Amino acid sequence: MQQKASGGNPSPSARPAAGERTGRRESIYPHRSVRALPMSSVRLTAGVGLALLITVWSVWNAVPIMETHSQVAAAIAGWAGLPINGWTPIGIFPGLEPASGPQLAIPSFQEVSEGARLALVFSIIALLLLAQRFSLFRNVANFLIVILIASAVANAVFDNFRLQSTAFGQIWLRQEMLVWLILPWVLILLFVIPQPSVWRGLGWVVFLQAYGFFFSALRMVFVLGVLHYTGLLFMPPLWFLLGTLSDLLFILFFYSLAIHRSSGDLWGVRETWQSHF
Amino acid sequence: MAIPLLVAVSYGVIAFTVVFLLLFAIRHYLLGYSRLRISRPKDSMELVGFHMPRVTVLIPMHNEERVAGDILQALVDSDYDWEKLEVIPINDRSDDKTQAIIDSFAKRYPFIQPLHRTGGQSGKPAALVEACARATGEILVLFDADYVPGRAVIKMLVAPFADPEIGASMGRVVPHNIGDSLLSGLLSLERSAGYQGVQQSRFNLGFTAQFGGTVGAVRASALESVGGWNPQSLTEDTDLTFALLLNGWKTAYVNRAECYEEVPRSWLVRRRQLSRWVTGHTECLHNYWPDLMRSQFLTAWEKVDALFLLAMYWTAPVLVLGWIASLLLFFTPEAHQTPWLPVALAFLGYQLFANQATFLEIGVASMLDGTRIRSLLLPLNLLNFFANTGAICNALRKFYWNRFWGSGGDGWYKTHRTRGSSGSGGFQGAAAGSPVATRSARGLYHARTQGD
Numbered sequence: 001m002q003q004k005a006s007g008g009n010p011s012p013s014a015r016p017a018a019g020e021r022t023g024r025r026e027s028i029y030p031h032r033s034v035r036a037l038p039m040s041s042v043r044l045t046a047g048v049g050l051a052l053l054i055t056v057w058s059v060w061n062a063v064p065i066m067e068t069h070s071q072v073a074a075a076i077a078g079w080a081g082l083p084i085n086g087w088t089p090i091g092i093f094p095g096l097e098p099a100s101g102p103q104l105a106i107p108s109f110q111e112v113s114e115g116a117r118l119a120l121v122f123s124i125i126a127l128l129l130l131a132q133r134f135s136l137f138r139n140v141a142n143f144l145i146v147i148l149i150a151s152a153v154a155n156a157v158f159d160n161f162r163l164q165s166t167a168f169g170q171i172w173l174r175q176e177m178l179v180w181l182i183l184p185w186v187l188i189l190l191f192v193i194p195q196p197s198v199w200r201g202l203g204w205v206v207f208l209q210a211y212g213f214f215f216s217a218l219r220m221v222f223v224l225g226v227l228h229y230t231g232l233l234f235m236p237p238l239w240f241l242l243g244t245l246s247d248l249l250f251i252l253f254f255y256s257l258a259i260h261r262s263s264g265d266l267w268g269v270r271e272t273w274q275s276h277f
Numbered sequence: 278m279a280i281p282l283l284v285a286v287s288y289g290v291i292a293f294t295v296v297f298l299l300l301f302a303i304r305h306y307l308l309g310y311s312r313l314r315i316s317r318p319k320d321s322m323e324l325v326g327f328h329m330p331r332v333t334v335l336i337p338m339h340n341e342e343r344v345a346g347d348i349l350q351a352l353v354d355s356d357y358d359w360e361k362l363e364v365i366p367i368n369d370r371s372d373d374k375t376q377a378i379i380d381s382f383a384k385r386y387p388f389i390q391p392l393h394r395t396g397g398q399s400g401k402p403a404a405l406v407e408a409c410a411r412a413t414g415e416i417l418v419l420f421d422a423d424y425v426p427g428r429a430v431i432k433m434l435v436a437p438f439a440d441p442e443i444g445a446s447m448g449r450v451v452p453h454n455i456g457d458s459l460l461s462g463l464l465s466l467e468r469s470a471g472y473q474g475v476q477q478s479r480f481n482l483g484f485t486a487q488f489g490g491t492v493g494a495v496r497a498s499a500l501e502s503v504g505g506w507n508p509q510s511l512t513e514d515t516d517l518t519f520a521l522l523l524n525g526w527k528t529a530y531v532n533r534a535e536c537y538e539e540v541p542r543s544w545l546v547r548r549r550q551l552s553r554w555v556t557g558h559t560e561c562l563h564n565y566w567p568d569l570m571r572s573q574f575l576t577a578w579e580k581v582d583a584l585f586l587l588a589m590y591w592t593a594p595v596l597v598l599g600w601i602a603s604l605l606l607f608f609t610p611e612a613h614q615t616p617w618l619p620v621a622l623a624f625l626g627y628q629l630f631a632n633q634a635t636f637l638e639i640g641v642a643s644m645l646d647g648t649r650i651r652s653l654l655l656p657l658n659l660l661n662f663f664a665n666t667g668a669i670c671n672a673l674r675k676f677y678w679n680r681f682w683g684s685g686g687d688g689w690y691k692t693h694r695t696r697g698s699s700g701s702g703g704f705q706g707a708a709a710g711s712p713v714a715t716r717s718a719r720g721l722y723h724a725r726t727q728g729d
Contacts, residue, residue, distance in 0.1 A: 032473070033532035034322075034727070035645045039314040097550040135544035136460060136660050139667035143600075150604065156324060178625050181421055186629045190305070190637060194313050194644075236607060251629070256655035259640045263649045 002159070037196060047192035050202055051184035054209055058180055058252050065180070065213075066092060066099035066173050073102070073224075074219040082225050089169045092177065101169030104224055107231040109155040116230035123234075124148055144237050151236045163232055165224065171222075176216045179247055183212055189254050195262050209253055215250055284609055287602040294599030295627045301592055302631035304585055310639040312478035313645070319481045321436040322533055325429065328439035330729040332431060332494075333363045333414030336710060337404045341422040342374040348422055349382045349389065357431040364389045365413055366422075367404045387506025401490070402506045402513040409505065421491040425453075426536045433523050434494040437529035444499035445517065447476065448492035448534030455651065457542040462654050463661045464547070469642035470635070476530045484582040486530035490514030491538075499526045512557025519565040522583065525574040548668045555590045555672035562587040563680075593669035635662075 058065060070087055077084050083104070090101035107113075119191035124145055131141035183193070187208055219242045227233050334352060338345055345366070366379045368391060376393060383389045393409050416435050420426060430448060437446045449472040455465040488495070492515060500506070503520040510516040518528055541547040565607045569575065569583050585632065587681050636655060643652040678684075 010486050019665065032646050033477075033535075034318055034320060037644065039310070103652065117584060136664050138544075139663045142667075143663070147604065175625065179629065182626050182629055186633060189630075190633060190640070194310065194637070194641060236604070239607070244625060247629060248632050249659065251633065252656040252659065254353050255633075255636065255640060256653050257657065259643050259652040260649050263644050263647050263652055266644060268646065 015090070036196065038100075039193070040198075043193055043198050043201065044197075046198050046202060047188035047205075050192070050205055051188045054184040054205070055058060058177075062093070062177060063097045063099060066177060069173065069176070069213065069217055069220075070100040070102075070169075072214060073221050074100075076218060076221045077102070077224065080221060080225065082221065082228065084224075088166060090166050090173075092170060092173050099173060101166040101173070104165040104228050106163055106165055106168075106227045109159050109233075111156075112231040112233060113229075116233060119230060120148060120152060120233050128148060138173055144240070147236045147240060148234075151233055155232055163227070163234070163235070165227070168224070168227065169220075172220050174245065176220075179216075179244065180209065180212060183209060183247075186251065190251070191258055195258060196266055197262075200258075200261075204254065204258055208251065211250065211254075212247065219246060280609065281678060283605060287605045287609075290598055290602035291606075291624065294595055294602070295623055295631075297595050298579055298592060299627055301585065301589070302627075302634040305634035305638055308475050308478040308482075309634070309641045311482060312474045313641045315478075315481055316352075318477055318532065319530075321439075321529065321531060322433070322531070324436040324439050325432045325624045328436055329358060329361055329432070330415040330435065330438065331361045331363070331413065332357060332416045332435060333365060333412035333497075334417055334418045334420065334431070335365050335367060335405060335408050335412065336420050337367045337369060337401045337408075338375050338379075338422045339370060339399075340371045340373045340375060342371075342378060344423045345375050345378045346382075347378070347425055348420060351425050351427075352389075352431075353382070353386055354428055355426070355431050356428045357435075358591075359386075359388050360365055361693055362388045362431075363412065365408050365412060366391050367408045368393045369399065369404045370394055398508060400508070402508040402510060405506045405513070409497070409500065412497065416494050417497055417500065417569060418494040419491055421538075424450075424491055424536050424538050426492070428491070428534055430534050433531050433534035434492070437531060438494070438496060440527075440529075442525075442527050443496070443529050444521040444524075445488045445495040445528040446531055447486050447488050447528060447535075448531050448536055449473070449476075450489065450492055450538050451535050452540040453537040454539045454542065458662070459654075459657065461540045461542045462651060463658050466639050466643065466651060466654060466658060467661070468540065468646075469646055469648065472637040473532065473642040473645055474638045477532050479582065480530035482582075484579055485518065486528045487586065488514050488518040488521070490517075490530050492534065492536040495521075496526075498711070499524075502526075510557055510560065511553050512561065515558055515561045516564075517568070519561055519583070519587075522575070523565065523568050523572055544664060548664075551665065551668045552672040552675075555669050556676050558587065559673060559676050590669050590673065593666045594667060594673055597670055607719050636682060 020207070074087060076086065085103040085105075087100035088103055089098035091098045127141040127148075128144050131138040131145075184205060187205045188201075191204040192198065195201045223235075223238050223242055226238060302719060349364070349366065355362070364386075366382075366389065368376050368379055376391075379389070379391045379393075381427045383391050390411070392411060394404060394407060397403060397407065405419075416438055418431055418434055434446050434448055437443045449712055450468060451472075452461065452465040452468055455462050476486050493514070495517065499521060500517070503517070503524050503526075507514050507520075521528060541550060566584065566587060569587075572580070575583070636658065639655060639658065640652070643655075
């Protein structure tokens with residue numbers, strides 16, 4: 001039977017003799033349990049100031065911004081070979097001058113090709129297989145399958161339901177314009193106030209605001225293409241996946257990069273944890 | 278008539294969803310920022326080794342031959358004074374080598390006093406009830422059998438009890454098998470946010486920390502004053518947290534008291550675990566909310582925080598209701614004629630602001646922990662979020678169905694664990710040098726009935 005050593009429990013490691021070089025550091029980083037990144041008035045002021053600036057600038061230049069978005073979308077559509085017949089003025093917000101919306105043929109349910117209907121069936125089968133193979137993906141896949149079936153049923157029942165491409169452009173621009181107004185405030189909450197570097201945080205906000213703008217044009221052209229070739233069959237899942245969920249996802253993607261960078265920086269900089277800056 | 282009614286109801290549901298979930302999102306942001314900015318977290322480390330009462334360590338076990346040696350060796354290596362330490366491994370009808378392993382340790386170390394159960398109600402709470410009757414410690418420390426505590430963890434968990442108001446303390450659970458699968462990596466991020474972020478933040482703000490049933494300690498007199506463990510509860514830890522709270526006891530959180538655990542590596546195991554948590558937690562909500570509202574020990578903010586904590590699983594069905602309402606409106610052309618600007622602004626604001634809230638907490642915890650590579654998994658947590666939403670809705674549906682019809686609910690699930698198998702990142706630390714422990718660290722799958 002093992003007994004307790006006198007003067008305390010048995011120690012797993014012996015202490016070095018006095019004066020012996022151990023290779024240990026003179027100081028260590030604070031343990032993760034007591035770390036913090038104190039709030040800084042500089043970061044707070046800079047973040048709020050930039051968000052305010054972007055919001056005011058976006059409201060002031062709403063029409064040119066939407067017009068530029070349409071031009072970028074037109075360029076991408078041209079590069080992709082999407083047969084857009086032209087861009088026509090559409091009212092986006094009451095009291096504002098109209099912006100350009102795309103003119104593109106979107107077939108009704110009866111006009112949809114057999115290929116498109118087959119694509120719907122294959123999509124459902126593919127989602128079913130994915131759900132079986134990747135259990136973590138199962139709920140998303142099931143939700144998409146339900147939307148696809150609901151979409152097919154709704155298309156069959158409301159056979160006179162049509163969506164004009166200009167109306168689609170109007171809905172898209174309305175939503176994205178509102179996103180661009182809210183985005184800077186969400187971005188400063190994630191990238192400026194809780195991050196160690198003010199300038200890098202501000203850089204992220206400006207970059208992501210611009211990225212959101214171009215990414216929106218790209219997604220809009222993609223959805224227009226799908227609408228042109230398959231009608232409204234895929235519209236609801238596309239709206240779900242490429243609408244605000246895409247905005248959420250791209251923010252998350254870049255947020256993870258920012259955290260990756262900050263974690264590395266902070267891990268090696270002891271003073272960062274100790275000073276208010 | 279039917280269509281306008283449908284549109285009105287759908288908009289009502291969306292408005293309710295937005296308001297309900299925004300409240301939770303604001304809470305997440307406040308907790309995240311609060312944790313990040315505290316330059317001196319509430320911490321009892323200065324008391325470690327100063328307050329050394331008699332302690333009983335309770336370890337419920339059922340067929341734990343692969344891990345039993347690890348935890349017993351880790352406790353032998355503990356720096357807590359053996360004369361003030363009692364360890365009770367509770368062998369709950371194991372039919373493998375668990376009993377032999379426990380007895381071999383008991384022969385060598387007199388402070389290990391095994392309890393071999395052969396009858397009575399099964400499950401962790403019932404095992405704890407029986408063991409507590411034999412415990413001689415002033416403080417009861419709990420570990421699940423697959424956990425590996427570090428040398429100083431017992432001292433750290435006991436330190437807060439120098440404050441006579443503290444009824445329980447809770448340490449930090451750190452997953453060690455983060456590389457086993459995508460799911461275990463994602464869950465490790467979730468655990469980080471839950472402990473490093475939310476638990477520490479709530480404790481700093483003066484709210485009660487949540488007792489987790491493992492890597493935790495409870496004052497024996499406090500436990501007795503609230504009537505002991507609830508053997509009927511599926512989450513006896515949450516049950517005890519609120520029983521203590523209602524009787525004026527506080528639960529402390531000790532962020533430094535880290536203990537390693539194994540998180541589920543497959544979705545099937547995770548879903549079962551989540552299902553048990555949801556059922557037990559919601560049961561506590563129904564049992565305790567009226568008393569919480571009437572409590573004279575709690576401030577208004579503490580009551581609000583406790584309600585948020587108890588109702589957290591309701592967010593999933595409310596979110597799904599919002600999705601269904603949106604889908605109905607999408608297919609109803611009449612709905613597009615309503616004044617859309619305020620609705621659209623509110624909904625988009627909610628989508629971008631509220632949905633990022635939990636990710637902010639994960640980001641904050643990653644920065645504080647210095648986890649670089651894992652933080653890149655953050656966008657994939659969206660998959661975990663959808664998966665959790667479905668599992669929680671299903672568990673709540675079962676819970677309310679059983680409650681409505683008065684039928685018995687789900688019992689204890691076996692939570693499958695792996696340790697030491699290829700690529701599982703098996704724990705080697707505390708067990709090194711022990712023949713029993715070395716063998717036990719090389720197991721493949723083992724099954725548990727006690728849950729974690």
